[in-house]
Amino acid sequence: MKIMKVEPMGMRYIEPNxxxxxRYTMLVRIETDSGLVGWGEGIAMWPEAVKAAAALIDGGLTALVIGKDPLDTELHWQVMKEHVWWYGGDGGIASFAISAIDMALWDIKGKALQQPLYKLFGGKMLNKLHANASIHVKYFEHQKNADEIKGYIDEGYQSVKVGFGKKGTAKLGLTEEYDMAFVKAVRRAIGPKVGFMVDIGHKVKWDVAHAIRMTKHFAEYGIDWIEEPFEPNQLADFARLKQATGCLLASGERESTVEAYSRLIRTGLIDIVGIDPARSDGITGFLKVLTLVADAKIKFNTHAWSTALTTAASVHLSISSPHCIIMELKPLPSSMQHELVYNPIVQQDGWVLPIEEPGLGVEVDEEAVRKYRFC
Incomplete structure (x- = not known):
């Protein structure tokens, strides 16, 4: 079997969540001479980054894999990583491109071997995954946001992770009083036992003193963890926050390379590592990071907040590791989750079940791809 065609596609869509x-992302479709087709994603996010990642694929990476055996996933990964040493050794746009190709190759491998990917990763370590509603609240009024979140819990989700500093009229992350009132309203609405995580977000700029105060306040309402309260490189601030509060800290979704994850994990500051198979040098890169997570005896969750392709890859990777803590899903129907594929991934009674179909296990609707493609 040989790789015959590699086609990157920029997608533009409206995100209800x-x-x-x-929002924007990049898909890659790889076609083989046997007729098997694989799909992958690189979450480049901005239109110019999507176009740049697609250009890297068209102008360089395709030549490395065309005519080759798609089952040689490790070899192709190593060759691509070596090729981008000058402009992608530390991650960035090159990692989006590599991620998409690598994911598509794994999809082909699973289909060729007639196995769901988790079986190729060593088999099932978990029978099901804790379903988490990962949301960006949008209302200024706390009660409206709390009622929306309670609605997701009533649907069956076992926990909620709320992003601060997002779009809409909510002003989370700016003032102590407003943020405290929000957390109090949500905890009152969902009850004492439901998981509740806070993701501070890039737009929120906290200093250490403020972060310590807020984390201590949040702890009064049973927050499970604080995610990225600082920029990822502010490790000294992470250390001061951890020492002052003892709160579980999460970070990692913005890392791209195995080396970067290794540096982060070695600090001992991060309790939950966020990993995204559509930006962390693909499934192959993700699997290498999972080895580091296992060695450090910490937890991870997948940052799967994009299309059904990344969600599917994340389910397989999560189900194959005992170190997975939650599975994040978008709770509102989304074109890239529910229209892009014929068999979208949904929670069932608070759980996400293993995908048993070969490869990624989701069937892409190519008409939907054409509908949302912009480059």
């Missing part, structure tokens, strides 16, 4: 904002 982000206050109906316009």
């Amino acid at each position: 982000d206050d109906n904002s316009t």
Whole structure:
């Protein structure tokens, strides 16, 4: 079997889970001479980054894999990583491109071997995954946000992770009083036992003193963890926050390479590592990071907040490791989750079940791809 065609595609869509904002991502379709087709994703996010990642694929990475055996996933990964040493050794746009190709190759491998990917990763370590509603609240009024979140819990989700500093009229992350009132309202609405995580977000700029105060306040309402309260490189601030509060800290979704994850994990500051197979050098890169997570005896969750392709990859990777803590899902129907594929991934009574179909296990609707493609 040989790789015959590699086609990157820029996607533009409206995201209901982000206050109906316009979002972008890149898909890759790889076709083989046997007729098998694999799909992958690189979450480049901005239109110019999507176009740049697609250009890297068209202008360089395709030549490395065309005519080759798609089952040689490790070899192709190593060759691509070596090729981008000058412009992608530390991650970035090159990692989006590599991620998409690598994911598509794994999809082909699973289909060729007639196995769901988790079986190729060593088999099932978990029978099901804890379903978490990962949301960006959008209302200024706390009660409206709390009622929306309670609705997701009533649907069956076992926990909620709320992003601060997002779109809409909510002003989370700016003032102590407003944030405290929000957390109090949500905890009152969902009850004492439901999981509740806070993701501070890039737009929120906390200093250490403020972060310590807020984390201590949040702890009074049973927050499970604080995610990325600082920029990822502010490790000294992470250390001061951890020492002052003892709160579980999460970070990692913005890392791209195995080396970067290794540096982060070695600090001993991060309790839950966020990993995204559509930006962390693909499934192959993700699997290498999982080895580091296992060695450090910590937990991870997948940052799967994009299309059904990344969600599917994340389910397989999560189900194959005992170190997975939650599975994040978008709770509102989304075109890239529910229209892009014929068999979208949904929670069932608070759980996400293993995918048993070969490869990624989701069937892409190519008409939907054409509908949302912009480059």
